[in-house]
Amino acid sequence: MTKPMNAIRRAKPIQGQLLSVTGLLLLLAILSSALSGCAVKLIGDYDETFDKGVTDIEQKAELYFAKLKSTPDTPFDQAFYDDITARLAVLKARAVAMPKYDILVQQITNLQSQFDDFHQLDKSAGRPISAAIVSSAQSGISVSFESILKLEIALKRTGTTSKAALAPATQK
Structure with a gap:
């Protein structure tokens, strides 16, 4: 045993x-x-349409800020704010529809809030508007644009493009 x-x-x-x-x-x-x-992806792919949309809005904003600084008697322009609000709403809807674009949704929301604040300030400010007010608003809004565009440029450098950006645009 x-x-x-x-x-x-x-x-x-x-x-x-x-x-x-x-x-x-x-x-x-x-x-x-x-x-x-x-590979774990924490953010979506580069989207050329989104990138161009943000750049277009930034260009319109910079033009308006330059106009207010160079000609302080420029009248309040509600059409400018309506246009910016509509364009940001379209970009936000696009970002919401894109996978893993939560960061950019938040950044667009913050940018819209900054424009809303400046809208109220611009509307209530007498004319001529103070260049200091315009410069202060421009500075904050520019930082938001820069952060969005830096992120888009980084996504572009990774070499991946969203399928939505590659899809042909439909004409109406």
């Missing part, structure tokens, strides 16, 4: 070692496949 018991005692450490080696090999296989084939 002692011989079978000794054989069992010797087999248990060998079994444990085999399980350890098998477990280690399995773990290595899982890790190597996970690290080699799966």
Whole structure:
């Protein structure tokens, strides 16, 4: 009876070692496949339409700020704010529809809030409007544009473009 018991005692450490080696090999296989084939994306792809839309809005805003600074008697322009609000709403809707564009949705929301604040200030300010008021608003809004565009440029550099940006535009 002692011989079978000794054989069992010797087999248990060998079994444990085999399980350890098998477990280690399995773990290595899982890790190597996970690290080699799966990239985690925290943000969506570059979208040329979004990028151009933001740039277009920035250009319109800079033109309005320049006009207010060079000609402080420029009358309040509700059409400018209506246009900016509509364009930002379209960009926000596009960003909401894009996968993993939550950061850009938030940035567009912040930009809209800044324009809303300046809209109220511009509307209530007497004419001639103070260049300091215009410069202060312009500075904050410019920072928001820069952060959005820097992110879009970084996405563009990664070389991935959204399928929505590649789809042909439909004409009406």
